[in-house]
Amino acid sequence: MSTVLNAPSLPRAGIGLKPEHYREVLETGDMDLWVEVHPENYMTDGGPRHDWLTAIREGRDLSFHGVGASLGGTDTLDTDHLSKLKALIERYCPERVSEHAAWCAHEGTYYSDLLPLPRTAAALTNLCDHIDQFQNGIGQTVLIENPTNYLPFTSEMDEPDFLVEAARRTGCGLLLDVNNVWISAHNVGADPYDYIRKIPSHMVGEIHIAGHAEDPNLGGKFLIDSHGASVSDGVWTFLEFALGKLGPKPVLLERDANIPTFEILKLERDRADAILLDMREVSHAVT
C-alpha cells in the first residue's frame, strides 16, 4: 500500500464556508467535504453563526484562514486580534490555521486588503519575527499563503525563495494558492511552473484554488484575484501540475463574490476532489 493510502487522512477538497450555504453544508451527506472560514468573521460575542459553525464542524474537517494578522507589517502584532483568534482555535480546534505573507494594517489602521511586501532581507526578517510571535501566541504552527502580485516591486529574491526561507526559519508551513501564482505570473511576468518546482512538497500543507477576473479597464493584460467566478481552465491544469509535483494536499475552493448555489459550488469542489481521488488510484496502482 502506498504512503498516501497509509496517511492518517487522505487529502480531500473543501470549500470556503459562506452563510448562504450553512444549511446545505450541514445537511449534505458528504462528510469528506471540509470547510474553511475566515476566523475574523467569527470574532463575535455570540450569535447564530457560532451555532452554525459548531454544528457544521461536528464530524467535518475545518480550517481557519486568517486575513487580519498583518504578519508582514511593521506594527507589532495586534494582541486583541491574537487573543480572539486563540479563543476561536481553542473552541473549534481546526485542523489547520493559515495566514498570509502580506500586511493589512499600518500604524493602527486596518486597510481591509492584503497588501504587498517587498521581497527583501529586512521584510523577510520582519515577517519571520511575526510568524514566530504568531505561532507562539496561538500555540501551533501556521501555514503562510503566497500573495497575489499586481506590481513588480523591487525585490532581492524571488517569491518561492522568500517563502521557503520563511518556512525554514520559523517552522511554519506554506499554503500554496495556485490561482495567486497563476495571476502573479501573468501580471508581473514569471514562470508559474518554475515557481512550483522551487517549493518543497513537505512544506505545503494546503492548496487554494479560486476564480479570477480580467481588469475592467485593462482587460486580459491584467488579472484580478476576484474569487468571484469559476476556476479557469488554465488554473485547473495548473492545479493538476502542482498536485503532481507536490503530491496530494488538501485543496480548498474559494468563492467570495457572485456566490453560486451550493449545488453548483459543490460540483466545482467535486472536480478538485476527483483529481485527488485519481491521484490515490494512480498511487495505489503503481504500488
Next chain:
Amino acid sequence: MRSLKDHMELISSFVAGQSAPETLAPLMEPEFDLGPRAMVYRNSSLSAATEALRSNYPGTAAIMGADFFGSMARSYIDAYRPKARSLVGYGQTLVQFISAAQSEHRLAWLSDVAALDRAWLEAHLASDQSIMLPEDFAELTDRVDNVEKVRLSFVPSVRLRVVSWSVFDLWQELRKGQVPTQQLDALQSPEQVLLWRSEHEVQVRKLSAAEYTFLQALLEQGALGVAAESALAIDGNLSLQNLLAATVAAGLYVHPNSKRGNQ
C-alpha cells in the same frame, strides 16, 4: 531600495487615497510604467470596507440605492478607517455620521433607519445566555416577600431604541428586500422599538411609550415596582401582568442563576 517602513508608508497613504499612484514608482522595478494597475489595491480596500457597511446596514443601503450608499460609504471610510482586524461590526459611528450629514442628503429620517439596522446587528452578534423561563419567573416571584423589589436583567441581545421618525414599518420592509417606489411619508413621530434574539433569530417589536418606559427602567436596573410606577404614569391602563408575561415568554430576561448585566 526603500526601507520596509517607507514601503508601507507609501502604500498605505496611496490606499487611503491620500497620494497619487505615481508615488509608488520608487518602489517598482526601474522603467516600469505603473499605469492604472496600482488602483487595484485602493479599490479592493475600499470595496471590502464598503461591503462590510452594506452588510451591516442592509436597510439603509436598500433605501439609499447602490450609488448613493457607495458614495456615503466612501466618505465614511475616509473619515473612519477600520481599526479592528474584523469588519463584522464595522461602522459603529455610521448612524451619527448620517445624522450629521443631514444637510447634504436632506433625509431627516435616514439616521433612524440606520439606527435600527445597527441595533439589529448588535442583537444578532450579542453573546448567548440562558434565559429565564416562565416557570423560573414564577418560582422567583414565589420566593420573594415583595415582588416590587425584584430586579430583572435582560439577556445581552436586548436593545431598546427610540427613533424620532415613524420608520419602523419602512425599515421592516427594507429588511425583507422590499424597497418602496413611491414618495416616502415618514412622520416626525417617535417610535419605540425592542430588538432581541430568540431561537437564533433577531426579533423586533414596536412598543408603546409606556411599555418602553417600563423596559427602559428595568434596563437601568430599576426594580419592578419602580418600573411599573414609571410606566403607569404614562398609561394608567397598561397591563403590567400581560407585559411581564409576554416579555418573559419572549425570553428577554436572564436566568436567575446567570451572572450578566444588560445593555
